[in-house]
Amino acid sequence: QDDALDIVFINDGHVAPYHVAWLSGFEDAIAAYDEAFPDIAITGRWLSAEGSLEKMIQQTEVTINEGPDVMFVNAINVDAFEPLVAQAQAAGITWIAVHSPMDSADYSFTLGDIANGRNQGLAMCALSGGEPFEVAIMLGQAGNPSGEARHAGILEGISACENVNVVAEQPADWDTVKAQTLAENWLTQFPDLDAISGVTDGYMYPSIAIAANSGNTDIQFYGYDGDIPIMQQMEGGQVMADILLSGTREGWNFVQMAYRIHQGEELDKVYDFFTPLVLTEANHAKALENGFPADVTVYYVDQALDVAANGYLEFGPDSVQ
Amino acid sequence: MTSTVTVNPTAAKAAISGLTLRYLVLAGLIVLASVGFSLANENFYSLVNIGILLRSIAVLFLVSMGMTFVMLTGGIDLSVGSNVAFAGGVGVITLTTTGSAPLGFLTAILAGMAIGTINGIFIGRLKLSAFMVTLATFALARGLALVIYDATSINVSDPTFLWLGGTSWGNIPVVIPFVFCVFVALSVLLYRTPFGRNVYAAGANFNTAFVLGRRPERSVVWIYALSGALAGLSAIVTVGRVSSGQPWSGLYLEFDAITAVILGGTSLFGGRGRLLGTILGVLLYGIIINGLVLTGTNPYLQSLIKGMILLGVVLLDSWTQRGKAA
Amino acid sequence: MNNRIDMKGIGKSFFATRALDNVDFSSVAGEVHALVGLNGAGKSTLMKVLGGVIQRDQGVIELNGQPIEIAAPVDATKHGVAMIHQEYSLINELTVADNIFLGRELFIGGTPFLNKREMARRVRAQLDRFGLDLDPASPVRDLNSGEKQIVEIIRALMSDSWLIVMDEPTSALSEEDKERLFGFIRRMKAEGVAIIYISHHMPEIFGIAEQVTVMRDGKIVLSERTSNTTEAAVIKTMTGTELDDFVKPVKTISDDVLLDVRGLTHAHAYQDVSFDLRRGEILVLTGLRGCGAPELAKAIFGLTSGYEGTISYRGTTLRPGRGPAAAVRDGMGMVTENRDKNGIMAALSVRDNIALPFLEKATRGGLINAAKVEAVVAKAIRETSTKTSSPDQEIRFLSGGNKQKICFSRWLDEDLELLILLEPTRGIDVHAKADIYRIIEELATRGVGVLILSYEIDEVIMLADRVITLYQGRSVASYSHPDFDKDKMLADMAGANLPAAAHA
Amino acid sequence: MNIGKILRERNIIVVTLVCCVIFFLISPRFLSVDNMSAISRQIVPIGLIALGQFFVIVSGNIDLSMGMASVFFAVLLGVFFGLTGGVGIGLLAVVVASLTMGGLIGVLVAKLKLPAFIVTLSALFMAQGLSGLVIPRGQQIFLMGGFFQFAGSQKIFGIYLSFLFLIGLCAAAYVVYNHTRIGAAIIAIGNSEENAKLAGINVDRVKIGIFMFSGLCSGFAGIMLSTRMGFVQPGLDGNGLLLDAIAAIIIGGTLIQGGRGTIGGALWGIAFIGIVNNALNLLNVEDVWHQVFKGVVILAALGVNWLLWQSKQSEAH
């Protein structure tokens, strides 16, 4: 083997369910690509900064010194990484900014967080039924870019209608235990609460569990991430909408992207990951009746589940051969 | 009058060697860890990596030295990490509003000291639990940082402000000689001035220190203020390092600092310990963290390994200390 | 049963300090065996070996001729050995009753539940026998040192042991309590209990002990029946030299009033106390424990506030509760009565413990001048003949008496004007005691006013230029050297000669 | 004892009640039965960790591993549930594993005299690592079925079963602490290990026992966490639970240096922390102000504590 592709992924954490899915997709993809392309030694590493910016910077510096071919950085804060981007590029490393785009980076891998959030909000408007509708929103950690973008999008979507009223917004810091406490407190505080919206599906699990325990069968949930167990609860359940990200799928996509760059392909500078809104077919119809824009791409549950479960294949070695 | 002073040189030597031995063991472990990691990754020993390593623990050095003072009094300062964010915020905002870097430095250090002084007054004067008080300011300072930054970061491009934390002479970050100067200054303060003796006295027996007229309650206020000032200094370094002011900077710094200080042989219960131990503790801890990054294993496996290494360090230390220090 | 314990060839070293060197020591049921020696001679160490607190390097311990293993305090307890330690071994946060029964609690029937009522009852009964008005449920941290000592004694007495080691049990006791203790000792002796008794007070020893053993530098230098020897002989063997007895010099005292206390009153502590202290005068306050003198002394040193009346020092009235820092700055010094609580800093070196109060004076340009400090420390150690392996030694490794000497020696500064001493010679051996008396006298000659609280009448008479007796916070009478009437003083202290005002 | 004296001696009660009144005035719903019942369930994991930690701290040590360990035990339960489909073996495994882990920590601290801070810190890291490694691919596991439903949300006489479990365990701990010889031994060790040894207490054994109990409490906390959530996942914020638990005990009057503390005080401290966390949501504090709010409330509580203490001091004279 004379050719090698070394990929490093630096993430802000490794404990949120979504990150875990990412990591497993990433690792699987590395193994699959390495096997599929015996002439290239494909290796990958995943580093977690455990939420600490300084640690992330150290990891980035160390990584640059190691000189991999491609590095993905899900920066806790992009400003802090500007100097490092230059340093990496000087060392001949391709820098891919993940989720929060950076002008200086070679590529940015984005999710369209604001658009996705807006779609969630619009869906809520359309499915709220026109009556006064109370929603509480679970946020990420204060200042977290993804969380803030999603939050801004959701508010934008909601503002399309008059009847949806945000009664509470609280950060759950990406932590499911906090999210559960929050859900429990909201359900007692707002007996008329109609919906809980969250910036990650990680918040949905405990919220759904709390609602089920307290016998609340009316409340609606609006998720984000496309976790399979959450989408499974859409048909006939209380989960009304979700955003199909799918961590594993994204993890595979990273590797595909790195491979294509390695092969010398020209990619768009900003790679926008395709993340459709997920609704049930019935709800989609209902939403359209209530003025939900027809041009928003919507996946129905079966399709979404299929993509979440097998969509990674779309980015597997076959996709580039 | 009969003199019964039996100044016995061997006895004194035996007593000192308990401490010296601990430092030797730490130094040995540092060598061992570096060799281990350099076997795992040949890059470990590159000058660049050593520069990165030193730069990444510069702040830990500063904060841990302050923590050593605090822990010598039997206290603890959980607020330093948040304080780094808060002081940085004050400094950066001063910089952006006035455009003056020195003024920014000054306000950053003063802001750090302010939080430290609150700690000190509650702990030294009102005699409240250091753990509880600094846990409150841990939340408070982080909260204030989020509020003044409005949870977003602020870019800094002023070269003076970035100089300390961001510049390198070759592979040596300028902050390292700076840390060394701080170490020397603090050593003089701790070992050669009455204030330094007061630190030990307050930790060894607050009541006695009080009765001897050493005003331990006042010393404690100053010690926490010093810890806060060092957090302010760290904030300046951090801003330089990340060329921006960040509301979430300094996260978990206090736990890393306490760990390093304890690894360096300072007792949690006050009265015992030295700055040199802390320096070695920080180095060892920093090498472990840096080395684990280089090995690039799964993050969960890294946690496991980190835990095992820490345990191994104290096991080895206790094994060599056995029979030493009574 | 006629138990005996024999320690044979016991050796123990701490680093280079040979604390015990081939020591043979025995104790027989029904006898009191006194162990004496200078501070740091190794008495406590020997007893700690017996109690399983520290491990010997050499030697055997035999119980009735059979070697026994004592590896931990539990083993000693198992073999019927109880100890009253020189340094308090009570648990501050536990109650009196819990402390006394710690490690051998009483249970309700066969359950694991404590029989608190029964324990409290028994403790109260013992406290009554000691005439101590204490709630068994009060935490030990609130007790004064005398009360702690009694609790410690009661704990040993209630342990059903056949051998009780008493390491300076009377150092914090009032005369009355001492007498009570001796009563107990005699009774126990009759019941076949063996007692090892460590003390620096020869009269006590010759009053109750059958056998006396003298240690010097970790070796036994004399072991005799008390009936076959004399106090002087024992004292002499302790050093190998005659006791250089302290004789109070004749002197005239200036009229320069240093300290003037007027109508000092503090609820529950002292009432309407007035006196003055001139430069160069040694004024001793005496009374029984609880006479209020320590509280009074603390008020003068600025430690307490909330009193009525005035304290003027060098002609100015002191602000109540101004704090010890101001006191030290103004040339006052104080040795407190509770060495562990606020006398020493256990983790620090002898040097730190001595040098601390006057560090500022030994600085140059803000930095400590090591040579100066070293000189001060060496002088303090030398003058009080403190036994320490080096000034770097952590003070907690010193013997009890030597710790006490350091508490005293740290004040020997040239700018000292008023020295307040609470029980200054507690636990100090007879030779060193004479040295300390001499130092106090020298200080007085230099013009330092010395205010002493002492409960030992002989010490009071030997040392004082003037004595004020106190009873329950009131001053009873004042005596001037050399017109001391010991009997009348004792009567004052017991409350027999109250001035008319006190009865009102 | 009169009420005034109780209030002054148990400052935390006053502080907690004052907080309750303030929160009630701002949001009357605060004192609703539903809200109180919600709080009672939320504090269970923190309460269990606090209870175990209480003994550790009174004995003069600290156990930093308890939060992450409880996450690990929750995950362990989930893994066994995933493997066997039942809870019996899982519960047994958690109990055995938690006792073993506590025992190991105890031996290292008691016998080898290693600093508890570092030993339990390494246990924290190991628990964190293991919880990600034992769960296949680190994904979440759903815990469905009667037991989880029952233990997590069953109420008896309107009170959550999990809360009753916490209270029951606290009551048992109270009896052990105040009415058996173990309590005095723990306090003695926390005050002075040497003196405790002099009194013939087997210090090592007590310490190992304490850490085994704290391990067990982590295990229980893990079980309660999993039953309440209905699923487990390695990324739960165990350290947040731990900090809250330590704060609860200390604000409840336990000395962090060891040697002093009451179970009752600890319980009130737990209630205080639960109420403050609840108030954050209930008062809908804006996200950037969260931490400020927490810091100010704790500082204010400490200040009030101090004032009450001062008034007690001046009364004593």
Ligand SMILES: Nc1ncnc2c1ncn2[C@@H]1O[C@H](COP(=O)(O)OP(=O)(O)OP(=O)(O)O)[C@@H](O)[C@H]1O
């Ligand atoms: N743990 C220890 N480490 C080092 N040295 C010690 C230790 N314990 C005692 N020593 C030393 O051993 C010697 C004997 O001390 P010991 O306490 O037995 O004296 P002592 O005869 O009881 O004196 P005192 O009358 O003052 O109580 C002293 O020099 C003391 O400093």
Ligand SMILES: Nc1ncnc2c1ncn2[C@@H]1O[C@H](COP(=O)(O)OP(=O)(O)OP(=O)(O)O)[C@@H](O)[C@H]1O
């Ligand atoms: N308690 C004290 N009071 C006064 N001076 C002291 C005290 N302790 C130490 N010193 C003096 O202060 C100086 C520094 O003390 P220290 O023993 O801590 O450092 P050192 O051993 O001289 O240097 P190093 O840093 O190499 O250990 C020494 O010269 C010492 O004599």
Ligand SMILES: [Mg+2]
């Ligand atoms: Mg030195």
Ligand SMILES: [Mg+2]
């Ligand atoms: Mg002794």
